[in-house]
Amino acid sequence: MQHVYVIGSKGLPGSYGGYETFLDKLTEYHQNNRNIQYHVACKANGDGVSPELESMPARFKYHNADCFKIHVPEVGAAQAIYYDCMALEYCVKHIRKHEIKNAIVYVLACRIGPFFAHYVSEIHKLGGKVYVNPDGHEWMRAKWSKPVREYWKLSEKLMIKHADLVICDSKNIELYIQNTYKRYNPNTTYIAYGAETKKSILSDESIELVNWYNKNNIKKKEYYLVVGRLVPENNFETIIREFMKSESKKDLVIISTKNDSLLNELDIAHGFRKDSRIKFVGTVYNQELLKKIRENAYGYVHGHSVGGTNPSLLEALGATELNLLYDVGFNRECAEDGALYWTKEFGNLSNLFNKADALSPEKIALLGKKAQKRILDAYSWKFISERYEEVFIDTSKVAENHAIAVGAIKSA
Template sequence: METFIIQSKEAVKLERHKVNSGYRTKKRQVFLIGSKGIPANYGGFETFVEELTKGQKSRRIRYHVACLAKDSIRYEYNGAKCFHVKVPGIGPAKAVYYDMAALSRCIKYCRARPEIKKPVFYVLACRIGPFIGHFKRKIKKLGGELYVNPDGHEWKRAKWNALIRRYWKLSEKLMVKHADLLICDSRNIEKYIKKDYKQYRPKTVFIAYGSDTPGGSMSAENEKLTQWYGKNGIEAQDYYLIVGRFVQENNYETIIREFMKTNTEKSLVIITNENKKFLQELKKRTGFEKDPRIKFAGTVYEQELLYKIRENAYAYIHGHEVGGTNPSLLEALGSTSLNLLLDVGFNREVGGKAALYWTKAEGNLAGTIEMAEKLTAKEIAVFGEKAKRRIAQEYRWEDIVDRYEEVFLKYSS
């Protein structure tokens, strides 16, 4: 049911006066392109857009959010103008089509409203590089700016064949070339951009991805939690935990192989999406199904339940090596006391001295697990305190929203 507000003639005249006198031009119009949209159901970029709009403080910014959908409706959410972009099912090219269609809609919207001055088009990820020059010329005609979040190393992901990897690398290069500003959520990504694309003299800024330690009221006796434990045959503090996408670059094979070498009596619980092909490959290569300690537990979407599962783990094992700041790592540091992280720049940047680190060298992770088994409760608690402090000091959404607003308003005066 729609609500209609009937305005007086005086109110209508006032609104027109505000527009004609340049009232609307005082707001920086920021178009967010590349997430699947809000309300956020999953995904790092979706959560970012949700938090950015929900936590907005400045009244000098107006957000517009592109949303992937099967229709073309418009609505308002978190004070942002949201619009659906209808995209056909065309396989891997769907994401490229979506970004281009969304960016076209945003440019058209601004072109029809000359009162919009200096709009920002913030594109999340580097999917449309071969076409961005065309869009950049249109953006410049509007007096706008193109901002890009380069995300992680998409061209390194094992799921892509050689041809697609070359496309992603070229696309990244061209997005960097044409961007007026690159907003990197990892200092390591920022260094990489500046080094590998120094010929373009890229202008960059670092703004971290966020994570607020959620806590929660779920008790240790909660029925959902006890049922989940019973279903998977585990108990609190008696399992190592992995949470993440079930893909090769997250090093599931290394983690499983190394865990099988240990003498720990604890379980290895894996919360992940289903990928039957990859699962069968892992069975052939590792024979993990013969080890009763290794348990695939499917997915858990309820955030309070997932937080409690993380909190009650003996330790979290993080094997991600492609990309920048990983949301699941931030969530682990905010909830799990002991974290064992793959020793790559991205993970060290986030974990600092609040975690233990392992490498892919044979026997290294097994040795790290054996070391973890010998830690006292007090030593584990110290790691947990450091991890939560790190999240609170470096990765609060409130601070990140402040930083984004500062950047978006920089050229608006």
């Protein structure tokens, strides 16, 4: 039995963030796997905790994973750092108390670099290893001040330096890690996030969908859809500015978290509230409803510019036929020739909206087939869960994948 401790997510049942969705699916696909026992840290309080998680006891089973809740002090922006450190303390004590051999502690995101070497040393003394998933470029996010960005960059460096294995969710991220931190000779491998390709269980006549359409004055195949956090690095300003310049008769429907200050900035700059086509409709936590909204969209618009394999993009590729993606390496890596691409250059996306409106049904269907094949070939949850089993159980596979990554970098 391989014991795997996972920290850094908000926990299970999740709030449908990237890490939470990943853990939900990983434990689901491995719930009957007798070779792996998961132990998952769950945030007991603070931002991002799902109502389902709040109702759970201090320790509970979910998909056969042993889930334990960590109560974090209210310390503002530093709460995430406290959370990871407290979760690591718990893991060390649990491994020691139960004399668990060869434990793996898998840390999601690079938030605790200055404290990381201490915990790695403690886990090594107990015969365990520490793996890290660096996610995307947290230090590039526009929401952080310069001192905070410098902290994230330092934290990333120190965690890459001391990790036994770095699991990258994007080939671009793996190349970045190898090139940026080659003096540490990081041991890396690539495993993406996953996505579903099965259709929503809801029909076009489902009351949930009909009520949602009526509430927001939206019609099937008459809208472009955007799903994502309302933050600058997701390029909402470019998307809104360019859609307003386009001649499209369709709506631009934005499912997003609340950010009144950014909305006000965008309205002052572009006056989007005067454009009846642009509709901010809040969040949708019903996953079957969200999947059906994706399926019925005329097109999906993806502006994420920071990060690796983005879960909302994979879900769109699996559900929406026509996808318009911001032209950056992470997004091209995912969709390849199954999507159309745009830049932030003035007029570029507005022209693409006009061209997309005029595409034939046959062209759209062909793009949809290519996008879905991309998900089936490289991003299905079955495939991803099998890759994780290899990494957690078969150490020879880790060495083999590391050699492949280093060879690719040398030949690039």
